[in-house]
Amino acid sequence: MEWTSIVAIYILFWVVSAFIMLPFGVQTxxxxxxxxxxxxxxxxxxxxxxxxxxxxxxxxxxxLCTLYVLNYAYGWITPEDLMFFGPDPK
Structure with missing residues (x-):
């Protein structure tokens, strides 16, 4: 995977994480x-x-980005693992 792709994926994860973290610890x-x-x-x-x-x-x-890149490199979870419906590929 190119380093620019990793940076782009990290930025996406950061933005989503920031929105997830916004309500925690805030009081009215x-x-x-x-x-x-x-x-x-x-x-x-x-x-x-x-x-x-x-x-x-x-x-x-x-x-999250580290887990994503490691999964990309080692193939822990593949698209076939995420096929819950449909014919069994075996």
């Missing part, structure tokens, strides 16, 4: 016991920390 103003600003949405986060989200996304994306 009501949950944190902080007064809301007039006109503020009830679901607005009180303690959003983008650096923490980026760090968590980086760790998760690194693990």
């Amino acid at each position: 103003h009501d949950e944190a016991g902080i007064a809301k600003i007039p006109g503020q949405a009830d679901s607005a986060p009180a303690n959003f920390q983008p650096k923490r989200v980026a760090k968590r996304a980086t760790v998760l994306a690194t693990i």
Whole structure:
């Protein structure tokens, strides 16, 4: 696999991981016991920390991309393994 493909796959994993990590550890103003600003949405986060989200996304994306590349190299799971319906290939 080309290194540029690995970088592109890593970026895709990172973006998906960042969206997955967004809701974890975030509290609303009501949950944190902080007064809301007039006109503020009830679901607005009180303690959003983008650096923490980026760090968590980086760790998760690194693990997932590593597993993906290793699976590509060693062929642990093949397309035939994912065929749940249809005729048995044997």
